[in-house]
Amino acid sequence: MTDEANQEDASEAPPASFRADERKDRLLCAAERCFIDSGFHGARMAQIAKAASVSPGLIYHYFDSKEQIIAELIQRHFNEKKAMLARIEETDGSVLDAFLASLEEGLQSSLDPFWSAMTLEVTAEATRNDDIAKLLCCSDGEMRDRLRAALKRENDAPDMDARIEMFVALIQGLGIRAIRNPDMEREAVVKLLRDMVEHLFRRRPQD
Amino acid sequence: MTDEANQEDASEAPPASFRADERKDRLLCAAERCFIDSGFHGARMAQIAKAASVSPGLIYHYFDSKEQIIAELIQRHFNEKKAMLARIEETDGSVLDAFLASLEEGLQSSLDPFWSAMTLEVTAEATRNDDIAKLLCCSDGEMRDRLRAALKRENDAPDMDARIEMFVALIQGLGIRAIRNPDMEREAVVKLLRDMVEHLFRRRPQD
């Protein structure tokens, strides 16, 4: 807060939109933390406001409703995934290698119970909120398409769709595992995961 | 239950204890449906009561609270899983074959968005309710232990724990996939799953 105050001192008209964006971002981050702790339904607006160090009323200057916060958070979720995917697409060498390389990084977050908890919340919400379901379906579809396209160079098996589903299932499933078995030996699992992914994508089409 | 059945044959009088069990079961089923539709927090007691065609007050003759209903449902979930596991353990032939055979059956429910939604609810709840977390951790641990023991005959790789985690991740991850991509080609996925599981467990320990 002192930082912003300094910036305000520097120029009489501080970029309002910047501060607004920053404030909105802070709110989203606070909301994410709360949702992870308490779930979409369990988290209270007052709790989010406190976590973001603002008054409850102020939230409604940035968001129309709790629902909208959830929607924006989910959007952000997907943007992060897409950014990761973009980095893989841009690689010069073997896509699969870049993919495996980024797997470790990705796993750091996928296996992170916090991150996984968010995925769970989002997926669970999709089973009851049709808007979320559509958003998920769409984004998920786009991700799969791009993944398929990126991997086509490596492997054009006719059942690539199923393989990709299997892959995503593995990643997200491990997220659940991380929650249900906090003592899971991550190193052995990551090693095994590499092996599985190679088996999935390196292999020639079924003979 | 057999006693009551006899009594039923003897006279028209409906055995009280039987009806009580039946009513409780009906309530649990209604609750499960509601929880799948709306989540643990989203589902309302009134909604559950209506789904079971009883008055709201009656629920409290059978359960102390909403929380207890959730707990009993989770317990029931694990009992089903354990029953499946018991059938596999009792097989005479190859455990892995029995396992693969039951996979299809299991997948029917794991891929069933209803069933998966319940798993999501339960897992998500574990991230915020410590009691549920403990119950899950315990039951999950028992299941993994028994699975490991059952598979030892086939494969005693030193990283069996990781492999089992991977396997369960696959199954539960596919549950999520079924929700996020309802158009998933199930046949191809099931076929691939068989292949993956064979790869996981049939293989000799890493050389």
Place this chain on the structure above:
Amino acid sequence: MTDEANQEDASEAPPASFRADERKDRLLCAAERCFIDSGFHGARMAQIAKAASVSPGLIYHYFDSKEQIIAELIQRHFNEKKAMLARIEETDGSVLDAFLASLEEGLQSSLDPFWSAMTLEVTAEATRNDDIAKLLCCSDGEMRDRLRAALKRENDAPDMDARIEMFVALIQGLGIRAIRNPDMEREAVVKLLRDMVEHLFRRRPQD
């Protein structure tokens, strides 16, 4: 319960009204205990039923409602008081002496927190339930009239009404004290009470 069973054995037609009265009495006693423990509003019908070892539904064969139980209990309350008063009226010697003699006995119950609690409940209820208020006002008035008549022989001071009020206030006030200060030294208080009552009634009209 075994006793009643025996009686039933003795005569095929057990005096139904007797059993009914006995049952009703048991219910009233159970209700009194519950009301003392939890207050008129705090006591639950189920609690009363359990205390009387009957089913909740049966209560409604004997009473129309909870309110009626309260009313009958209050009536019984007054009957006991009137019986005590009657014994004093019938004495041959000094009414005041009989009175003072019965004071100790009366105090045993008035100072008994149980009994006093009932008086409190009844009086408190009178502040909100007009029916009870009327009943109380009436019964109380009758008691005061009879007390005044009985004491007239001893003392016909013109302010006898006030003195009687003062006397009853003392008795009932001590009931409150017994609740608020359980460590009260009863002997000293009883001794002092005798002195006060003598002062109240033995004295000639104010000079």
Place this chain on the structure above:
Amino acid sequence: MTDEANQEDASEAPPASFRADERKDRLLCAAERCFIDSGFHGARMAQIAKAASVSPGLIYHYFDSKEQIIAELIQRHFNEKKAMLARIEETDGSVLDAFLASLEEGLQSSLDPFWSAMTLEVTAEATRNDDIAKLLCCSDGEMRDRLRAALKRENDAPDMDARIEMFVALIQGLGIRAIRNPDMEREAVVKLLRDMVEHLFRRRPQD
């Protein structure tokens, strides 16, 4: 409170803390009225809210629960009593005279059926709520101690404890009488009360 008064003078802006206190006080008064009308258990939060002209939800900005409102009211009750006692303690002349003088004032409230009803509620609640019982026992004890100390100058009879109990019993008992017999001749009773109190405290220790 003086600070806020100054601020009020300075500008029209109503000091937030002042309004908060005022609102809380209004709620307490409204609650008191409702409790007197309907009893602690009979009074409804909605009724209290309406009596204070606020929405039901607002009550919970100022109090944690209905129980807490009751507790604060009881506390306030004792504070009033203590203030009265403090005035008597500070008198220069005869404590007993100051005492008798304040008796009339005190009686105005003790004989006020409203006030007495509150005492009844509080005492009745003490028979079932242990927290209240402890609070009452404590506060009552303190009051008796201070009363005894204040009267020691006048009268150091060895049974002063019993006399004080008797005195309080008289006052509180008259409160009950005021409820049970609204037609009580207050003047005669007050006159008699003076006489009784003098008899209680002016007298030398028993010979």
Place this chain on the structure above:
DNA sequence: CATGAATGAGGCTTCATTCAT
């Protein structure tokens, strides 16, 4: 913009009372 007091609908739960057996 910012605050946080205020609102009020609605959730979970209780409990007096009824009724099928």
Place this chain on the structure above:
DNA sequence: GATGAATGAAGCCTCATTCAT
């Protein structure tokens, strides 16, 4: 008569949202 399951109307309390300041 006797039971206790069943009812359903409230009750206490929560919390997303609004609004005066």
